[in-house]
Amino acid sequence: MLSTxxxxxxxxxxxxxxxxxxxxxxxRFKLPQGWVTAVDGVDFELRRxxxxxxxxxxxxxxxxxxxxxxxxxxxxxxxxGSALFQGREILNRSARELDEVRGSAMAMIFQDPMTxxxxxxxxxxxxxxxxxxxxxxxxxxxLEIAVRMLExxxxxxxxxxxxxYPHEFSGGMRQRVMxxxxxxxxxxxxxxxxxxxxxxxxxxxQILELLADLARDFNAAVAIVTHDxxxxxxxxxxxxxxxxxxxxxxxxxxxxxxxPRHPYTKGLLASMPRLDESxxxxxxxxxxxxxxxxGDLPGCPFAPRCEQRIARCTQETPLLLRAGDGRAAACHxxxx
Amino acid sequence: MxxxxxxxxxxxxxxxxxxxxxxxxxxxxAANHLAVASSVVLLLVTLACFxxxxxxxxxxxxxxxxxxxxPIDLFSAHLFGTDDLGRDLLLRVLVSGRVSLALxxxxxxxxxxxxxxxxxxxGYLGGRIDDLMMRAVDILLSVPFIFLAIVxxxxxxxxxxxxxxxxxxxxxLTPAVIARGQAVSLRSREFIEAARAGGMSSFQIxxxxxxxxxxxxxxxYSSLLVLETILTESFLSFLGLGVQPPAASWGTLIAExxxxxxxxxxxxxxxxxxxxxVLFCLNYITDxxxxxxDPNER
Amino acid sequence: MFAYxxxxxxxxxxxxxxxxxxxxxxxxxxxxxxxxxxxxxTKDALANIERAxxxxxxxxxxxxxxxxxxxxxxxxxxxxxxxYTVSELIRAGFPTSLEVGLWAMLLAGLTGLALGIAGxxxxxxxxxxxAGALAMTGLAIPIFVxxxxxxxxxxxxxxxxPLTEWSGGIAHKIMPVVTLALPNIxxxxxxxxxxxxxTVRTNYVRTARAKGLGEWRTIARHALKGAILPVxxxxxxxxxxxxxxxxxxxQIFGLPGIGRHFVTGATNRDxxxxxxxxxxxxAIVIFANLLTDLARGLIDPKVSYE
Numbered sequence: 001m002l003s004t005x006x007x008x009x010x011x012x013x014x015x016x017x018x019x020x021x022x023x024x025x026x027x028r029f030k031l032p033q034g035w036v037t038a039v040d041g042v043d044f045e046l047r048r049x050x051x052x053x054x055x056x057x058x059x060x061x062x063x064x065x066x067x068x069x070x071x072x073x074x075x076x077x078x079x080x081g082s083a084l085f086q087g088r089e090i091l092n093r094s095a096r097e098l099d100e101v102r103g104s105a106m107a108m109i110f111q112d113p114m115t116x117x118x119x120x121x122x123x124x125x126x127x128x129x130x131x132x133x134x135x136x137x138x139x140x141x142x143l144e145i146a147v148r149m150l151e152x153x154x155x156x157x158x159x160x161x162x163x164x165y166p167h168e169f170s171g172g173m174r175q176r177v178m179x180x181x182x183x184x185x186x187x188x189x190x191x192x193x194x195x196x197x198x199x200x201x202x203x204x205x206q207i208l209e210l211l212a213d214l215a216r217d218f219n220a221a222v223a224i225v226t227h228d229x230x231x232x233x234x235x236x237x238x239x240x241x242x243x244x245x246x247x248x249x250x251x252x253x254x255x256x257x258x259x260p261r262h263p264y265t266k267g268l269l270a271s272m273p274r275l276d277e278s279x280x281x282x283x284x285x286x287x288x289x290x291x292x293x294x295g296d297l298p299g300c301p302f303a304p305r306c307e308q309r310i311a312r313c314t315q316e317t318p319l320l321l322r323a324g325d326g327r328a329a330a331c332h333x334x335x336x
Numbered sequence: 337m338x339x340x341x342x343x344x345x346x347x348x349x350x351x352x353x354x355x356x357x358x359x360x361x362x363x364x365x366a367a368n369h370l371a372v373a374s375s376v377v378l379l380l381v382t383l384a385c386f387x388x389x390x391x392x393x394x395x396x397x398x399x400x401x402x403x404x405x406x407p408i409d410l411f412s413a414h415l416f417g418t419d420d421l422g423r424d425l426l427l428r429v430l431v432s433g434r435v436s437l438a439l440x441x442x443x444x445x446x447x448x449x450x451x452x453x454x455x456x457x458x459g460y461l462g463g464r465i466d467d468l469m470m471r472a473v474d475i476l477l478s479v480p481f482i483f484l485a486i487v488x489x490x491x492x493x494x495x496x497x498x499x500x501x502x503x504x505x506x507x508x509l510t511p512a513v514i515a516r517g518q519a520v521s522l523r524s525r526e527f528i529e530a531a532r533a534g535g536m537s538s539f540q541i542x543x544x545x546x547x548x549x550x551x552x553x554x555x556x557y558s559s560l561l562v563l564e565t566i567l568t569e570s571f572l573s574f575l576g577l578g579v580q581p582p583a584a585s586w587g588t589l590i591a592e593x594x595x596x597x598x599x600x601x602x603x604x605x606x607x608x609x610x611x612x613x614v615l616f617c618l619n620y621i622t623d624x625x626x627x628x629x630d631p632n633e634r
Numbered sequence: 635m636f637a638y639x640x641x642x643x644x645x646x647x648x649x650x651x652x653x654x655x656x657x658x659x660x661x662x663x664x665x666x667x668x669x670x671x672x673x674x675x676t677k678d679a680l681a682n683i684e685r686a687x688x689x690x691x692x693x694x695x696x697x698x699x700x701x702x703x704x705x706x707x708x709x710x711x712x713x714x715x716x717x718y719t720v721s722e723l724i725r726a727g728f729p730t731s732l733e734v735g736l737w738a739m740l741l742a743g744l745t746g747l748a749l750g751i752a753g754x755x756x757x758x759x760x761x762x763x764x765a766g767a768l769a770m771t772g773l774a775i776p777i778f779v780x781x782x783x784x785x786x787x788x789x790x791x792x793x794x795x796p797l798t799e800w801s802g803g804i805a806h807k808i809m810p811v812v813t814l815a816l817p818n819i820x821x822x823x824x825x826x827x828x829x830x831x832x833t834v835r836t837n838y839v840r841t842a843r844a845k846g847l848g849e850w851r852t853i854a855r856h857a858l859k860g861a862i863l864p865v866x867x868x869x870x871x872x873x874x875x876x877x878x879x880x881x882x883x884x885q886i887f888g889l890p891g892i893g894r895h896f897v898t899g900a901t902n903r904d905x906x907x908x909x910x911x912x913x914x915x916x917a918i919v920i921f922a923n924l925l926t927d928l929a930r931g932l933i934d935p936k937v938s939y940e
Contacts, residue, residue: 070844095849102846110844115837120859120934129855130845165935181845475652478919482878483912486900487660490908567776574778574882575897587778594782594886601786608779615774 018045019188019221020069024081025091027064027073027245037296038064039245041330042081043320046221048188051212053232053253054225055268056242062225063111065242066191070108071098085189104134107182111194113174117166123177124162130184149180153210172203176210183214190215192224196231208234229272233257238326241265244301247320251327261323261334263309264302300331308333361552364628371624374617381614385433392424396431397582399423405600419603420596429607432584436611439496439585440566443503447565448558450504451511452550456542458512459519470516473509481506485568489577499578503568511557518550552629559625563618570611586611638937642927646920653916654704657909658697700909709910714902720910723895731884731891735876737811742818742872747865749819750826754834754861755853765823772820777879781813781886810887814879818872825864833861859933866929873922877915 025042028035039061046052056062068079069090083091085106090098110116118126127149128142137145143162150158153176166174175195182190195211196204212235215222224235232239232253239256241249241264249262260266267286288305300306303313312332323329365371393413394400399422406417416426458469476484485502492498522528522545531541572578573587574594581588586607593604684690688699703710709720749765756762788809833839834857842856881893892911899907931937 072840072843095843099846099848102844104846108844110837110841112837116841118838118842118856118860119936121856129847129851133845133847133851167936178841475649475656478649478653478874478923479657479912479916480874480877480919482881483896483915486896487657487908487912490900490903491660570776571778571878571882575885577897577900590778590782594778597782597786598790604779604782604786608775608783612775612779615776616770619770619774 016047016049018047019086020046020223021084022069022081023083025065025068025083026080027061027068028078028080029074030076030078037245038077039068041246041317041320042242043247044240044250046189046223048221049216049219050237051215051222051224051235052238052240053236054223054240054242055227055229055232057227060242061245062242063193066108066193066223066225070102070106070191071095072108103130104185105187106189106191107185107187108191108193109175109178109182109195112198113171113178114166114198116178117174119166122163122165123169126166127162127177127181127184130181134185145184146180149184150177152214153177153180153183155180171199172207175199175203175207179207179211179214183218186218187220190218190220190222192222194226195224197226197228204231205234211235229268241268246301246317247328247330248302249323249327249329249331250320251324251329255324255327261327261329262331263306263333267307358551361629365624368624368627370620371628374620374624378614378617378621381433381610381617382437385430385437388430389427392427394424394427396423396428396584408602416606417602420600425602425606428584429586429589429610432586432589432607433610435579435583435585436566436569436587437614439500439503439569440562443500443507443565443569444558444561447504447508447561448511448554451508451557452515452554453542454508455512455515455517456519456550459516460523460542461538462520462523466516470513473512477509481568482571485572486575486577489572494577494580496579496583499569499572502572503565507561507564507568511554511561514553514557515550518553522549555629556622556626559618559622563615563622566611566614566618638931639928642924642931646924650917650920653920654701654913655697657912657916658700659693662693662696662905704913709913710906712899712904712907714898714904714907720906723907724892724910724914727890727892727895730889731880731893734807734810734814734883734889734891735880737807738814738879739818739872739876741811742815742822742876743865745815746819746822747826747862749823750865751830751858753823753827754830757831762827765827769820769823772816772818773824777813777817778882778886780816781809781883784809784813785886806887810883810889813886814876814883817879818875822865822868822872825868826861829861829864830857833857836860863930863933866933867926869926869929870919870923874919877918 022042022044025039026037027039028037030036042065044052054062054065064073064077067073068077069083069085071090071093073079079091081091082089085101090101090106117123124143124146127146128139131137131142131145132139135142147158147162150162155161155173155176161169166177169177175198179195192211196207199207208231211222211224224231226232236253238250238252240247241256241262243264248264249256249260251261256265257269260269264286270284271286273283286305287307299314299316300309300318303309306313310332316332318330318332320328320330321334323334389396400406400414400418401422404418404422405420406412406414408415408417414424414426416424416429418424419428454469458466484506488502488505489498492501519542528541528545531545536544569578569585570587570590573585574591576591579585579588589607590604590611593601593607596603681690688696691699700710707721709724711719712723715723749768753762753765834853838860839852839857842852847855880891881896883889884891884893885897892914895907896911898904899911927937
């Protein structure tokens with residue numbers, strides 16, 4: 001069943017001030033046919049010591065949220081709304097301003113470690129430059145810190161291996177290197193975009209466990225984007241369910257899995273094949289196909305595929321409203 | 337997994353039935369205004385060179401002794417003037433353009449043909465044969481093409497045939513390497529396996545599957561080759577090793593013009609402008625074709 | 635890396651040898667010779683000449699003799715310039731050709747890189763358009779048109795640069811060098827621009843940005859290294875192109891280089907001269923390709939496994 005949450009005591013966490021407050025985040029892209037909305041109306045908070053999972057299908061806009069917060073949107077993308085990191089606005093700042101926090105207080109782990117590491121630079125250089133840039137340490141000391149971090153992410157023979165190039169590492173080890181690189185400056189906020197999707201199944205569990213341990217050690221706020229409910233179950237304290245660029249439901253993990261309110265969440269959970277079910281039954285699916293960039297249509301983005309929709313659903317976009325203690329949902333049927 | 341922070345793209349309208357990849361590429365090309373404009377200009381120049389001379393009441397060799405070294409006068413019989421022997425400049429340029437363009441297009445077609453067959457065979461057969469064939473290409477490539485061209489020219493005597501052969505022999509090399517690359521990546525595709533399983537011989541496979549499927553890359557390189565053939569021929573003619581008098585091509589005219597630079601720069605500038613215009617157009621056309629057809633760019 | 639370098643160097647030798655074989659046999663098997671139709675030569679005189687030049691010996695023996703000579707840097711006597719051997723002619727002309735060629739490549743490399751990078755980083759802005767126009771000019775207008783046009787404008791009309799009497803001075807070198815460099819500038823700048831645009835969009839440059847390294851450092855340390863690879867790979871072909879161009883440029887500007895010897899040799903069917911120059915230049919190209927391979931090995935760690 002669900003593992004016990006990996007982070008610190010939830011009550012203690014809830015008592016601290018949020019380190020990241022996102023309000024009304026919307027992301028639009030300029031395409032030849034005009035502006036297209038990928039994400040809209042996204043509100044959430046992150047606190048140190050908690051792991052939040054953002055789950056959604058491909059095209060739901062989940063990766064774009066992280067990229068927008070890091071200031072890494074594609075050239076034709078625009079983010080609007082507000083995102084306060086440690087009380088300071090980080091949305092739509094200049095690159096120079098963002099560079100102060102990027103890599104040091106705020107770090108990101110990307111999806112595909114093969115293409116996300118520079119193939120022409122040694123791993124040592126890619127690691128030490130983070131330290132020399134942000135912490136101002138000399139190269140010798142930076143190397144020491146880097147080696148120790150590699151050991152911490154459980155890369156054997158770290159001192160020898162650090163001189164190698166990325167292609168000389170295996171997939172799982174490359175991801176560990178990426179994790180090490182992100183944690184070098186002990187960030188307060190850590191983003192992870194599908195950290196295990198590009199890896200073998202056997203390696204995935206190790207990486208997740210590593211991530212959880214380190215997050216706890218550094219007491220960082222972690223936001224993980226994934227389409228895999230198993231990853232969510234393993235790691236997260238809270239879950240944000242995204243569809244069509246809008247938040248469908250937000251809740252602590254136990255409640256999401258045992259008491260989902262939103263029809264989409266229910267459908268998602270129902271579609272997971274279970275070991276304790278008879279293997280001869282048909283797999284349950286949600287009818288229809290997701291569409292990308294649905295943010296421009298009126299009504300709930302899930303309405304076309306929702307089995308419980310009513311007339312109101314296609315006309316009026318449901319707002320994300322409180323639906324109990326520490327949880328929220330955007331659905332006309334759940335309205336308090 | 338795409339390599340960039342890709343923006344989510346809304347689903348386009350479903351493609352109309354029967355739009356083959358080839359036709360889709362043609363559409364893309366047609367949407368490229370620069371390429372289309374260049375194609376039109378090239379067509380006009382070609383027509384002018386091949387048909388234009390029929391509209392002149394005299395020939396390129398006719399010396400108009402009343403009008404030696406006449407200046408440009410768009411309203412006279414001699415639009416761009418005459419040279420010091422009284423020959424109409426524009427007409428000379430158009431007539432010699434026939435040689436340059438014909439050699440260019442024809443040479444390119446032959447080069448493409450040879451290189452695609454050679455490269456496809458090498459790429460598909462692989463192993464030792466591939467090694468050997470490509471090693472030969474490597475060696476030939478290491479000679480600056482001009483030497484190869486000149487040596488052939490010298491060996492076979494100075495006439496248009498040897499010029500043609502020299503140009504083709506030097507230019508088929510690079511497209512052959514590209515075609516081989518295509519063949520290598522095609523070789524492991526399933527439909528080739530199916531052909532083999534169905535009992536097709538290697539020769540048949542090369543001819544009917546590999547070569548035609550390299551067509552996209554071939555189209556792009558054909559255009560590039562036309563450019564290079566015209567350039568190479570002009571180059572050789574300029575050095576006196578190409579087209580021989582009394583025939584003329586743009587290269588020979590430019591050589592003549594380079595010598596007469598101090599007295600009459602028009603003899604250089606007019607064919608030079610035509611040549612440059614054609615090459616400009618071919619450049620844009622090649623770019624357009626590459627954007628539209630090259631599978632590696634998509 | 636070292637093993638890779640050694641392998642490459644060793645690999646170049648058979649290529650060179652094959653080149654020698656091909657050119658030698660092509661020459662010898664070609665119809666005619668330098669003495670055709672030139673003057674009336676008696677049969678005896680002809681026989682004497684043939685013996686002197688070893689033309690009466692079996693082909694394979696001539697070839698061995700030739701290879702032996704080549705290894706000693708002796709390409710035999712020239713048949714047109716009676717008092718000189720081919721190697722003397724090459725030695726006399728090489729410094730000029732080398733100087734003009736190297737300067738042209740240097741100019742092309744630096745300018746091309748700068749324009750390409752500028753165009754990529756400032757896409758669709760004025761810099762990009764200027765660079766693009768320059769590139770198109772260099773690519774579309776052949777050097778034998780550009781050369782005389784430059785002579786026309788800067789030599790005749792403006793009188794800034796000298797047209798005659800090569801003195802080896804800088805003023806004399808400007809036009810030939812620029813003419814020779816233009817096509818390569820065009821090619822390199824387009825190559826670099828495309829490569830840079832592509833590199834800047836990669837995931838690993840995105841990671842560099844995410845690390846807060848600053849735009850300059852990201853471009854200089856991360857993007858540049860990968861982007862420059864195609865340009866480095868082009869070094870070999872660039873050398874070949876420059877050599878080719880130098881023949882025409884030397885003709886147009888009257889430079890005392892090797893190129894014109896080749897043309898003279900070609901016109902007169904002076905086989906030893908043509909052969910010698912071909913081999914010499916072929917060796918240079920092979921050498922340039924070698925340098926290219928080594929440079930690629932230094933930049934791209936995966937190359938050393940080839």
